[in-house]
Amino acid sequence: xxxxxSPTPPATPPAxxxxxxxxxxxxxxxxxxxxxxxxxxxxxxxxYQISTAFDRAPLAYTLSAVAGVVYAFIxxxxxxxxxxxxxxxxxxxxxxxxxxxAVGTWTLxxxxxxxxxxxxxxxxxxxxxxxxxxxxxxxxxLRRKH
Numbered sequence: 001x002x003x004x005x006s007p008t009p010p011a012t013p014p015a016x017x018x019x020x021x022x023x024x025x026x027x028x029x030x031x032x033x034x035x036x037x038x039x040x041x042x043x044x045x046x047x048y049q050i051s052t053a054f055d056r057a058p059l060a061y062t063l064s065a066v067a068g069v070v071y072a073f074i075x076x077x078x079x080x081x082x083x084x085x086x087x088x089x090x091x092x093x094x095x096x097x098x099x100x101x102a103v104g105t106w107t108l109x110x111x112x113x114x115x116x117x118x119x120x121x122x123x124x125x126x127x128x129x130x131x132x133x134x135x136x137x138x139x140x141x142l143r144r145k146h
Contacts, residue, residue: 036075094139
C-alpha cells in the first residue's frame, strides 16, 4: 500500500515586531532639533577648548564634553523611539537636569573653580538657559503617553 503523507501546512510568517512609538512627532520634533543644536554647540565648544587650552580649565572643558555626549544620547534615543529608548532618554534627562543644577550652583558658589565657563555654568546662561529648560521639557514630553 502506498504511504500517504499529510500535506504540510503553509509556513506562517514570523510575527512582526510592534512598531516603535514615535517620540519625534509634534513638539517632540522641536525637542530633537534643540537637542541636536546643543550636541553641536557643546561638543564643538569642548573639542576646541580641549584641543587649544585644556590645561587652563580641564574640569570646565571636560564637563562641556560630557554635556555634549549626554545631549547626543538623548537625541539618539528620541529619534530611535520605543519604550526602552524612551526610558533611557527619561533617565538621561533627569541626570542632565541634576548636572545642570549641580554645576550651575557650583559655578555661582565657587566661581574660582571654573576659570572658564561650561555649557552648564550659571544654569546655561551662555546658552539662553536652554540647558536648564530642555531637560524639564524633555521629561514632560517623555512622560506623556505616546
